[in-house]
Amino acid sequence: MTVEDLGARPKRRRAETVERLLDAALETFAEVGFAAASVEDICRRGGFTRGAFYSSFRTKDELFGALFARETTRDLARAEQQLTGIEREADPVAAAVERCLSTFRADRTWVLVLTEYRLHAARHPEAAAALAEHAAELHTRLTELIGGAATRSGVRLTLPAGDLARIITALHDGSVISHLPGAGPLDDAEATALERTALVLLLRAAVSDPAPTD
Known part of the structure; x- marks a missing residue:
């Protein structure tokens, strides 16, 4: 040794x-x-x-920061892997949604934990500042992922990739929260199907004709 x-x-x-x-x-x-x-x-x-x-x-909040980094890095890595080769699909938009739904389903526990921490941060300025920093880094990485997938697929976005990243995140988080046990009439399969439909409609509205090639 x-x-x-x-x-x-x-x-x-x-x-x-x-x-x-x-x-x-x-x-x-x-x-x-x-x-x-x-x-x-x-x-x-x-x-x-x-x-x-x-x-x-040093603190429970510092531990949460490390948890945020780990969970979001894992989710982004899964999404990046699932979007590999998306440009070879006949319908990249539908394929992207179907591939990424497994990641969305896998992180539901994390979404709930994050949502509660956001409420904590709303009452504690130091926690809010740290969460904003973590969220900004995540947003940058998600924006790059979306922009890269669009470029490879040969489509043009009708809005900035950063705005689309925020909308997708809000849609997913809202879907998770609205379909907590006892929060609504839909079961898990129905909630997933509804989220799939919403994401497909969103992405189809967010892309225009294929980008011109040189």
């Missing part, structure tokens, strides 16, 4: 600890809410002591 291997061990252990803390935090926030969840609750679920928590994060 080399010196480098010995030096890498603490880094791997810390990374594993952080991942388990984030997993525990997501489950705890989804179960009892961000405000009600305590550091002790998160540590208990993850099998850690308070010391393990504070060796990685």
Whole structure:
């Protein structure tokens, strides 16, 4: 075993600890809410002591920032993978929606946790500032993803890619919230079908004739 291997061990252990803390935090926030969840609750679920928590994060809000980065990065990576080769589809718009719906369905727990944190941020200026910074970075990356997919597919957007990114995000988040258990008459399959229809209509309205080629 080399010196480098010995030096890498603490880094791997810390990374594993952080991942388990984030997993525990997501489950705890989804179960009892961000405000009600305590550091002790998160540590208990993850099998850690308070010391393990504070060796990685100063506050619960800082942990949420790391959770935001992880979950949104995962979602974007899934979407990017699913949009690969979209230009070869006969109907890129319908294909994009169908491919990405699996990602949208997978992140519903995260959407609920994020929505509750937004309410927390509305009452706490420091949390609001941090959330705005995280959201701005996500918006930039989502805008680039949409713009790249449009370019590869040879279509022109009728509105800026950044505006379309905001509309898609709002539509998805609203769909999740409006179809919580007991919040409406639709079951999960019906809610997914409705979201599919809304996204297809939105994207068809957002693209015009194929971009001219040189």
